Amino acid sequence: MKRPDQDIMKYFSGVEEDEVRLIWEKARRKDQSGESAMDVNPEEEWALLQKRMQTARRPVRGVRPGTIRSRRPASKATAAKTYAFITVMAAVLLGGFVMWYLFVPVSMEAPRGEFTTFHWDDGIRVELNSGSRLTWNRSFGNGHRNLRLEGEAYFEVPPSGKSFIVETQTAMVEVLGTRFNIRSWADDPDGRTTLTLVDGSVRLASLLEPESHIMLQPGHTSHVDYHNRAPVEPQPVNTDQALAWRNQGFYFSGITMSEVAAELERRYDSQVVIQNEILRDRSLTIYLPRPGELDSIIETICFVTNCRFEEEQGTIILY
Amino acid sequence: MTKASDYQQWASKIRASDQKAFHDLFVDSYQPLMRYALNFVKDTDVAKDILQDVYAHLWDIRDRLDEEKSLKALLYRMVKNRSINLIRSRRPVRLDDVAPAEQPSEEMSPVSIRPGGDDLLEKQLSEWIESLPPRQREAFELSRFEGLDHHEIADVMECAPRTVNNHIVSALNTLRVQLKQWKSERENRE
Structure with missing residues (x-):
């Protein structure tokens, strides 16, 4: 990005603005690792990916629903041929529909x-x-x-x-x-x-x-x-x-807090955000056979992991 | 730099199993993502594997892509998560694994023969950026080097866009103070 986001610039004025622009312009990646990224040819990697995806796709099983045959009168008349043609078409369409279904x-x-x-x-x-x-x-x-x-x-x-x-x-x-x-x-x-x-x-x-x-x-x-x-x-x-989930319970066995948050989000159809980085990777083991409301679970979890939480417009924030 | 709208157009085409759009996205995003992965893993072959996994997974979940959400942010998040997982699963790290990766930072060779003011400033800035608090640094780098907007950064860092704002403003303030100090030291010397 050539210059900082507008949202950012409004925090600075006068000399500060110039300094921020200078910092933005002069900022460089430190390590040289970026250089080796350029040595990799994306097209070669694309070919590898295609190969991998081909082998991952397992062969389709030879299952087919009852084959549908049209009964076609062996007539010599043109009208009959037309009729036969229509029958075949109808059968094909029906067959197609059955396959689709x-x-x-x-x-x-x-x-x-x-x-x-x-x-x-x-x-x-x-x-x-x-x-x-x-x-x-x-x-x-x-x-x-x-x-x-x-x-x-x-x-x-x-x-x-x-x-x-x-x-x-x-x-x-x-x-x-x-x-x-x-x-x-x-x-x-x-x-x-x-x-x-x-x-x-x-x-x-x-x-x-x-x-x-x-x-x-x-x-x-x-x-x-x-x-x-x-x-x-x-x-x-x-x-x-x-x-435990079959009775609306939870059993977290050594999974990370971010996975716990994802599970709570799904179960309660709500937002649970963890702002503390260390907390996010912390693992939790807890068995809640009858958990009740989301608030009370969050309270229990915070008690166990020694974190705090607040609710903001329906989103629960842990920190 | 690829526009955000390109990514969203690709997203809806890939959702519909469009191989060509997938290829375009791959070719366009590969090198930036590679560079991003190398921030974590420092080894091109490992980074290649991570990217293969990311793109293969993206194709697997294409029917579940959310067009409302940024595809670019999703890619960065997948690369980040997989890199971190890989690092974590490799612990304890064997010493000979680490040694080559750390050499460049120890060398600290003089950057150029004639350290003009600007070159020196660039070098200084890199060091200051590196010593920022991790979350501030991550937000700043994603914005400056990867060109992600604040909503995308929020997606990658799994926090609120407002928090991203705060991180970047704090980072810039820290850097400004260091810049000022550095400038006055130089002036005193001259």
């Missing part, structure tokens, strides 16, 4: 500040935490079973059902009859997906390294993220705590 993704979401529960006919039950979204194809019931989750959800799957796959930003979870929780928030800086199994069995695989996968035992948790591309060693976990 089956493959255009459907999604269900829990808006910020709300929870959503959903049942499928085959007994699969899903509960979504605030600010989460689950996407699937309408052909879900007929064999093509791929769900995509952004956020956090609890699944109950009757044992008789066929297996299906839940995909998140970093993980692939293959499901048999079971009850489990997946947590995978888009704003998590590590893109972490945490899987907690209540009972039954699930397979957790990394999206980035699909060959690394583990079977999880009931009462255990594991996760994958950008740093842990293979699922980490499963740890025993208190499932009541891990599933």
